[in-house]
Amino acid sequence: SQTIHQWPATLVQPVGSPLSLECTVEGTSNPNLYWYRQAAGRGLQLLFYSVGIGQISSEVPQNLSASRPQDRQFILSSKKLLLSDSGFYLCAWGGSFTPSGTSTDTQYFGPGTRLTVL
Amino acid sequence: AQSVAQPEDQVNVAEGNPLTVKCTYSVSGNPYLFWYVQYPNRGLQFLLKYITGDNLVKGSYGFEAEFNKSQTSFHLKKPSALVSDSALYFCAVTPYTGGGNKLTFGTGTQLKVEL
Numbered sequence: 001s002q003t004i005h006q007w008p009a010t011l012v013q014p015v016g017s018p019l020s021l022e023c024t025v026e027g028t029s030n031p032n033l034y035w036y037r038q039a040a041g042r043g044l045q046l047l048f049y050s051v052g053i054g055q056i057s058s059e060v061p062q063n064l065s066a067s068r069p070q071d072r073q074f075i076l077s078s079k080k081l082l083l084s085d086s087g088f089y090l091c092a093w094g095g096s097f098t099p100s101g102t103s104t105d106t107q108y109f110g111p112g113t114r115l116t117v118l
Numbered sequence: 119a120q121s122v123a124q125p126e127d128q129v130n131v132a133e134g135n136p137l138t139v140k141c142t143y144s145v146s147g148n149p150y151l152f153w154y155v156q157y158p159n160r161g162l163q164f165l166l167k168y169i170t171g172d173n174l175v176k177g178s179y180g181f182e183a184e185f186n187k188s189q190t191s192f193h194l195k196k197p198s199a200l201v202s203d204s205a206l207y208f209c210a211v212t213p214y215t216g217g218g219n220k221l222t223f224g225t226g227t228q229l230k231v232e233l
Contacts (some may be wrong), residue, residue, distance in 0.1 A: 022221055044162075044208070044223040059220070094201065107221060108149075109161035 002027035006091050006110040013117055019064075019078040021113050023091030028073065031093040032075040034107060035066055038088040050074060086117045120145040122211050124224035129233050131199045138225045139194040141209030149223060151179045151192040152210040153183055162208060178200065179203070 001093055003026045013019060035047040042054035046059045058064050062081050067075045074091055091110040121144045131137045141178040143149055150169055166177025173185045185195045185197060206228050210221040 022131055042206075043225045045222060049220065088159075092162075106164050109154075109159045110166060112159070114159065 002093070004091060004093055004108060004110040006089075006113050008113060010114045013081050013115065015083055015117055016080045019081050019085070019115070020078070020117075021076040021077075021089055021091075023074040023110055024072055025074075025093045028093065030070070030071060033059065033068065034092040035074065035076050036090040036092065036109075038085075038090060038112075044090070048076070049051065058112070081117045083117050086115055089113045089115055120149075120211050120222045120225035121211055122209050122222055124209055125224075126227050126229045128228040128230060131229070133201055133231050134198050137181075137196050137199040137203070137229065137231070139207050139209075139229060141192045141194065141224060142190050143209070143211040144190065145211050145213045147213050149192075150171060150184065150212045151183075152212075153177065153181070153192075153194050154208045154210065156206040156208065165194070165207075188227050199229075201233060204229055204231045204233075227228050 005024050007022055014102050032049060032051050035050045036044045037047055038044050047064060048058055049054055050056050050068045053068055053071055056068060063085060064076060076089060090112045092107040094105045094107040123142045125140055129139055136181045152167045153165040155165055164196050165181050166183055168175045168176050168185045174182060175184045180195060181196050183192055185192050194207060206226045209224045212221050
């Protein structure tokens with residue numbers, strides 16, 4: 001079966017400090033990977049998605065970046081955190097793209113990282 | 119562009135009563151629709167999805183949802199609510215074509231089941 005891990009679970013960082021959040025998936029190969037941010041315990045905003053190693057698409061211009069150095073590893077980074085970067089960050093896998101760009105697959109989410117920027 | 123509306127911020131239900139959490143959507147073409155549940159400080163758990171076929175979809179923990187194309191709705195239902203069903207519920211949609219699998223989520227509905 002497939003498992004998705006995220007760490008750390010919680011993080012408190014000062015404004016202006018760097019950030020690195022990691023997500024790894026087990027039990028599947030060549031998954032699509034996604035980073036979401038959930039603010040104030042409600043709506044989810046898609047930040048980045050990746051269909052393969054080194055392939056990153058950004059959905060929202062912001063202070064964050066993403067990388068996919070290995071097939072099942074997805075990293076969210078920032079060089080200098082802002083107060084507005086606080087939130088609950090969720091990684092997800094699944095949703096394979098077909099050559100025509102369509103998919104029926106479900107996305108499965110990790111446990112999340114609670115980031116507080118002070 | 120696709121969108122999802124969950125018109126109720128909170129739904130309160132007595133344990134043992136039926137529950138409904140509402141969702142309407144807007145998408146070009148045929149929709150793929152999903153329901154997820156989130157417990158405090160946890161990730162989202164997949165409940166059920168509609169892709170095609172029977173309009174009534176059955177999912178985990180006794181939940182089901184009914185797809186209504188004419189009303190562009192995908193309401194989540196359960197015949198008998200449990201206190202343990204109390205959580206935040208999200209509806210999501212992706213278009214059948216042209217949108218890959220980028221999900222658009224509603225703002226969530228907090229379900230509170232009371233004794």
